[in-house]
Amino acid sequence: MPDAPQLVVDLNAAVLAVTDDQPRLLTVAPGAYPGIGDDFRALPFGPFDLERDRTLERCIRETVTRQTGGSLGYVEQLYTFADKGRDPRELAGGRILSIAYLALVQESVLETAEDASWENCYDYFPWEDWRRGRPALIDEIEAALRDWLEGLPGADRVGRRERIDICFGLGDVGWDAYKVLERYELLYEAQLIAEYWIDRGQSPASAISAVLGKPMAFDHRRILATGLGRIRGKLRYRPVAFELLPETFTLLRLQQVVEALSGLQVHKQNFRRFVERSGLVEGTGQHEVSTGGRPAELFRFRRAVLRERRAPGVATLQPPRGP
Amino acid sequence: MPDAPQLVVDLNAAVLAVTDDQPRLLTVAPGAYPGIGDDFRALPFGPFDLERDRTLERCIRETVTRQTGGSLGYVEQLYTFADKGRDPRELAGGRILSIAYLALVQESVLETAEDASWENCYDYFPWEDWRRGRPALIDEIEAALRDWLEGLPGADRVGRRERIDICFGLGDVGWDAYKVLERYELLYEAQLIAEYWIDRGQSPASAISAVLGKPMAFDHRRILATGLGRIRGKLRYRPVAFELLPETFTLLRLQQVVEALSGLQVHKQNFRRFVERSGLVEGTGQHEVSTGGRPAELFRFRRAVLRERRAPGVATLQPPRGP
DNA sequence: GACACTTATACTCATAGTGAGCACAACTAG
DNA sequence: CTAGTTGTGCTCACTATGAGTATAAGTGTC
Numbered sequence: 001m002p003d004a005p006q007l008v009v010d011l012n013a014a015v016l017a018v019t020d021d022q023p024r025l026l027t028v029a030p031g032a033y034p035g036i037g038d039d040f041r042a043l044p045f046g047p048f049d050l051e052r053d054r055t056l057e058r059c060i061r062e063t064v065t066r067q068t069g070g071s072l073g074y075v076e077q078l079y080t081f082a083d084k085g086r087d088p089r090e091l092a093g094g095r096i097l098s099i100a101y102l103a104l105v106q107e108s109v110l111e112t113a114e115d116a117s118w119e120n121c122y123d124y125f126p127w128e129d130w131r132r133g134r135p136a137l138i139d140e141i142e143a144a145l146r147d148w149l150e151g152l153p154g155a156d157r158v159g160r161r162e163r164i165d166i167c168f169g170l171g172d173v174g175w176d177a178y179k180v181l182e183r184y185e186l187l188y189e190a191q192l193i194a195e196y197w198i199d200r201g202q203s204p205a206s207a208i209s210a211v212l213g214k215p216m217a218f219d220h221r222r223i224l225a226t227g228l229g230r231i232r233g234k235l236r237y238r239p240v241a242f243e244l245l246p247e248t249f250t251l252l253r254l255q256q257v258v259e260a261l262s263g264l265q266v267h268k269q270n271f272r273r274f275v276e277r278s279g280l281v282e283g284t285g286q287h288e289v290s291t292g293g294r295p296a297e298l299f300r301f302r303r304a305v306l307r308e309r310r311a312p313g314v315a316t317l318q319p320p321r322g323p
Numbered sequence: 324m325p326d327a328p329q330l331v332v333d334l335n336a337a338v339l340a341v342t343d344d345q346p347r348l349l350t351v352a353p354g355a356y357p358g359i360g361d362d363f364r365a366l367p368f369g370p371f372d373l374e375r376d377r378t379l380e381r382c383i384r385e386t387v388t389r390q391t392g393g394s395l396g397y398v399e400q401l402y403t404f405a406d407k408g409r410d411p412r413e414l415a416g417g418r419i420l421s422i423a424y425l426a427l428v429q430e431s432v433l434e435t436a437e438d439a440s441w442e443n444c445y446d447y448f449p450w451e452d453w454r455r456g457r458p459a460l461i462d463e464i465e466a467a468l469r470d471w472l473e474g475l476p477g478a479d480r481v482g483r484r485e486r487i488d489i490c491f492g493l494g495d496v497g498w499d500a501y502k503v504l505e506r507y508e509l510l511y512e513a514q515l516i517a518e519y520w521i522d523r524g525q526s527p528a529s530a531i532s533a534v535l536g537k538p539m540a541f542d543h544r545r546i547l548a549t550g551l552g553r554i555r556g557k558l559r560y561r562p563v564a565f566e567l568l569p570e571t572f573t574l575l576r577l578q579q580v581v582e583a584l585s586g587l588q589v590h591k592q593n594f595r596r597f598v599e600r601s602g603l604v605e606g607t608g609q610h611e612v613s614t615g616g617r618p619a620e621l622f623r624f625r626r627a628v629l630r631e632r633r634a635p636g637v638a639t640l641q642p643p644r645g646p
Numbered sequence: 647g648a649c650a651c652t653t654a655t656a657c658t659c660a661t662a663g664t665g666a667g668c669a670c671a672a673c674t675a676g
Numbered sequence: 677c678t679a680g681t682t683g684t685g686c687t688c689a690c691t692a693t694g695a696g697t698a699t700a701a702g703t704g705t706c
Contacts, residue, residue, distance in 0.1 A: 007332065007373055009420065050330055050418045054407045080403040080422055084377045095373045097332065099403055166630060173630045252682080270665065272684070277663090293682030294672035307489060307496045575653080593694065595655070600692090616653025617701040 006094040011060045012045035012220065014100070014227035015072065016121070016261075017107035018244045023121040023260040024107055025224065028067050030217035035088040035198045041119060042217035043224070044068055048099070060101045070110030072103045074243040078226050086219045088198055100223040102230055104243040121228065122263075124213045124221055127168075128180060128228065129263045137211065141187070142170055144208050148190040177262050180229035184222060187212060195221060232262050237311035239280060242301040250288055250296035251275060258314055271314075279305045280312060329417040334383045335368035335543065337423070337550035338395065339444070339584075340430035341567045346444040346583040347430055348547065351390050353540035357414055357524070364442060365540035366547070367391055371422070383424045393433030395426045397566040401549050409542045411521055423546040425553055427566040444551065445586075447536045447544055450491075451503060451551065452586045460534065464510070465493060467531050471513040500585050503552035507545060510535060518544060555585055562603060562635045565624040573611055573619035574598060581637055594637075602628045603635060 015026035030042035046063035053059035057075055065071050078100040087096045107118060122129040127137050145164050149157050167183045169175035187193045194215040197204045204210070215221060234240050241257045255271050275281055281299040288296050305312045338349035353365035369386035376382035380398055388394050401423040410419045430441055445452040450460050468487050472480050490506045492498035510516045517538040520527045527533070538544060557563050564580045578594050598604055604622040612618050628635045 007371075009330065009332075048330075048405070048420075050405075056403065056405045077402060079400060080379065082371070082373070082379045097371075162630070171630075174633060176633050178633075250683090267665070267667090268682095269667085269684080269686090274664085290673075290682065292674055292680080294674095294684080296683055307485070307494075310497060310499050310501075573654090590694070590696095591653095592655080592657090592696085597693085613653065613702075615651080615703050617655080617703095619654060 007097055008089075008094060009048040009097045009099065010045055011048055011056065011063055011099050011101065012043040012223060013060050013064055013072075013075070013103050014043055014078070014224045015064065015068075015103040015105060015110070016227065016231065016244070017105050017110070017118070018257045018260045019107045019118070021256045021260055023228075024118045025121050025124070026064075026068060026070075026105075026110070026112070027117055027119050027216075029115045033089055033217070034091055035201055036217045040215060040217045041117070043100075043220045044116070045218075045220075056099060057101070060099075060103075064103070067113065068110070068116040069113040070105070072105060072110075074104040074240070076102050076230075078102045078223065078230055081219060081222070085199055086222070088201070089218065091201055096218075098219060098223070100226060102227040104231075104240060106244060106246060119214075121224070124216065124224055125180065125184070125228065126211070126213050127183070128177075130175060130177070131259055131263060131265050134175075138168060140208060140211070141168060141192075144192055144206070145186070145190055148192070177264055178229055178233045180232065181222070181225045182229075184225040188222075193221075195219070228261075235261060235314050237313040239301065239305065239312045241314070245301075248284055248286070248298040248300050250290070250298060251281075252296060254281070254299070274314070278312065279308055330420055331412075331417060332371040332420045332422065333368055334371055334379065334386055334422050334424065335366040335546060336383050336387055336395075336398070336426050337366055337401070337547050338387065338391075338426040338428060338433070339550065339554065339567070340428050340433070340441070341580045341583045342430045342441070344579045344583055346551075347441045348444050348447070349387075349391060349393075349428075349433065349435070350440055350442050350539075352438045356412055356540070359411060359521075359540045363538060363540045364440070366423075366543045367439070368541075368543075379422060380424070383422075383426075387426070390436070391433070391439040392436040393428070395428060395433075397427040397563070399425050399553075401425045401546065401553055404542060404545070409522055409545070411524070412541065414524055419541075421542060421546070423549060425550040427554075427563060429567060429569060442537075444547070447539065447547055448503065448507070448551065449534070449536050450506070451500075453498060453500070454582055454586060454588050457498075461491060463531060463534070464491060464515075467515055467529070468509070468513055471515070500587055501552055501556045503555065504545070504548045505552075507548040511545075516544075518542070551584075558584060558637050560635070562624065562628065564637070568624075571607055571609070571621040571623050573613070573621060574604075575619060577604070577622070597637070601635065602631060 017024045026044060027041035028044050030036050030040060044064045044067045046067065048056065048059055053062065056077070061072055061075065081098040081100065082095065084090065084095065087098070089096055112118070127135055127141060129135060149160060149164070152160070163186060165171045165173050167179055167186050184193065188196050192206055192208055192212055194204045194209045198215065216224065231240060235258060241254060241261070244257050245253060251272055254275065255266055255268065259266055279302055282302045284298045284300055286298045288298055290296050340347045349367060350364035351367050353359050353363055367387045367390045369390065371379065371382055376385065379400070384395055384398065404421045404423065405418065407413065407418065410421070412419055435441070450458055450464060452458060472483060472487070475483070486509060488494045488496050490502055490509050507516065511519050515529055515531055515535055517527045517532045521538065539547065554563060558581060564577060567580050568576060574595055577598065578589055578591065582589055602625055605625045607621045607623055609621045610618040611621055
């Protein structure tokens with residue numbers, strides 16, 4: 001190990017799509033690293049090549065194309081991480097600076113190389129999918145977090161109790177779909193996430209880790225959490241859903257995209273009303289001979305809305321109320 | 324110059340405050356660099372020290388404290404830039420990776436060292452202050468951008484015309500306070516921003532650059548634009564305004580903070596109604612013997628709102644309507 | 647002390663947006 | 677023809693929002 005630790009600048013991207021009603025993530029095989037098994041998946045990643053790439057965005061586009069064979073449409077920067085000890089590669093010395101991107105594509109459009117595959121997003125965050133109501137897993141999480149609190153010195157409990165309630169919508173607090181990263185980080189801090197142990201070169205100590213979603217290589221699940229949180233927030237005030245749809249689509253498809261990403265169920269009639277009134281879409285007059293049921297009109301995104309509305313998104317996304 | 328260009332990881336922070344009714348920025352003297360005159364100011368900045376700092380956030384806190392003598396409260400990451408040619412330091416070879424932060428403080432609380440000073444934000448973006456209505460400068464900008472379009476090949480004009488309208492709220496498009504960075508980047512691309520020429524080792528060619536705000540050192544005005552845009556967006560759904568206020572404050576002070584940051588004027592009575600109903604504040608019963616006029620009640624931030632509202636911010640910020 | 651001036655605060659009113667449903671239309675499968 | 681499925685139109689109560697009028701409670705002037 002050299003005297004001054006080596007800094008590696010690593011770019012990676014959470015590439016999302018929606019197929020049928022599932023949010024999907026593009027993953028690759030991470031290669032051989034200490035603590036990273038064969039069954040772990042990674043986001044497409046690669047080093048920042050400052051001789052080749054004029055900008056970071058170009059670099060991540062090149063990287064994804066080389067690793068997966070597909071090329072990206074919508075791309076936005078997510079976050080830059082450099083926390084010491086959050087990447088098992090650091091166990092061999094050195095320091096990782098990880099610049100993360102979010103990309104949106106149509107799954108069908110992006111071809112994939114052999115090492116690449118699409119996975120369901122909620123395999124990594126089972127507690128984030130509230131489309132069929134409050135997941136039972138939340139109760140297990142609550143119990144595990146309470147246990148964790150008990151084991152802490154009293155001074156350390158201050159604030160953490162409230163953080164738990166706010167993150168997971170416990171007590172009188174409602175569920176906030178946007179707080180994906182806060183929840184993941186809280187679970188990590190509570191040592192319930194498998195990566196906590198992997199980062200330390202150990203095996204998970206608590207049994208619950210096995211049901212808290214599949215682990216990913218490096219700090220990539222944290223990045224996916226950041227990306228999911230970001231797109232849930234952005235859905236409210238930017239027309240991002242259309243990046244995931246073909247030129248024309250039915251309102252049900254659009255609704256499925258919104259539901260898949262937000263993890264919430266939407267009132268169908270009100271969603272229709274909102275989308276049509278908002279000027280976000282325009283009818284094509286064509287109809288899709290549907291999968292059983294009345295044929296649905298095909299709509300297209302109405303670009304002119306960008307000139308008209310200040311925050312063209314799906315403003316109202318409310319979680320299901322309690323009983 | 325070495326064979327492989329050297330990568331420098333540089334952290335910097337846009338530290339904002341509001342004094343009276345003006346948004347303020349903490350600046351330092353940039354030091355001696357090619358193209359950077361004595362009158363230019365810079366954001367507090369410094370290299371990422373991977374031996375000292377466990378996280379990027381700690382690094383920026385340390386850096387600001389060392390350069391200005393003050394310590395930060397609220398800090399959030401803004402963006403990571405690495406575009407080739409956007410920093411005059413690169414003229415001497417090498418490549419800058421610039422990780423930018425946004426910080427909010429009370430100006431009165433943050434002491435400043437000799438080299439540091441507070442500047443008015445809108446000195447750098449005069450077109451962003453709509454509190455007294457649409458700035459006349461917008462017309463000059465519109466004319467200059469149209470001139471620029473004329474000089475472009477026809478193919479390059481496609482899309483740019485619409486981008487101009489959307490960015491500056493021309494034609495039937497309304498003003499979107501959030502698009503600070505888009506506007507700055509459009510002006511830069513149109514070669515109207517002084518930094519465009521400084522980055523190329525030249526002097527500004529167009530006379531209008533002199534009235535388009537004060538230039539800053541390096542790419543720091545771009546970062547400030549990012550920060551101002553970010554906080555304007557965040558104002559809508561997070562209670563960030565309170566980071567800039569003391570423990571207790573009058574509703575007018577709160578309104579001034581919101582107006583200063585958003586650059587928009589707010590209807591006083593409706594603002595009161597919103598803030599009181601939202602549960603964001605609670606009265607203290609005490610009153611401030613005001614600066615002329617009826618005494619105003621002192622309020623404090625109601626922390627419990629974080630448990631109650633899903634998006635506790637000043638949701639409605641509309642620009643002035645009309646002709 | 648009457649007056650103009652300033653800022654704080656209360657209340658009204660028309661309109662638009664939202665959450666929750668009911669009802670019916672138009673297709674498919676058997 | 678019937679049950680099942682999905683699409684679409686509409687109602688209704690409630691809340692939020694933009695705009696404005698009116699009044700309260702101080703300050704300073706003459």
